[in-house]
Amino acid sequence: MTTAVYGTRETPLGPFTAVVDAGGTVLASGWTDSVDELLSLVHASLRPGDVVEGDLGAVGEAIDRYHSGELSAIDDVPVRQRSGPYREHAWEVLRTVPAGAPVTYSGYADRTGRPAAVRAAAGACAQNAAALFVPCHRVLRTDGSLGGFRYGLPVKQWLLDHEATGTV
Missing domain, CATH: 3.30.160 (Double Stranded RNA Binding Domain)
Known part of the structure; x- marks a missing residue:
């Protein structure tokens, strides 16, 4: 055990x-x-x-x-999550999205090498167990709106603002 x-x-x-x-x-x-x-x-x-x-x-x-x-x-904190091959790859890719440079869901799908897999990329965000260390908060809707976030949109907005300015 x-x-x-x-x-x-x-x-x-x-x-x-x-x-x-x-x-x-x-x-x-x-x-x-x-x-x-x-x-x-x-x-x-x-x-x-x-x-x-x-x-x-x-x-x-x-x-x-x-x-x-x-x-x-x-950035270098080790994380372990399990799922299917695409989702595990998508989580690794998400860790490469820099602070202060959010991407859209379609941009995120493109970064995973599967530009048409927008829904699968969004699913990887939704099923992410390691929030912050696998920064799903850095993914936005195509129109720039926040989309969803397990811990609430005010938390997501604070994180994005924090990363844009580097301040608390």
């Missing part, structure tokens, strides 16, 4: 919780204080048998640094 650690950090957007495996890899994260909510997003093959509250180590430091304005702090 595998054990993971979770921790909640206070951010300008409220509580942010991450679930991290024994190797320091993010399994799930988001602006919530509910570890159960996050665990429900983890693919069954990765879901830990036990989760204990503890020190997030480098992941917690990255969360704090990002919210304080060091936008690149999240």
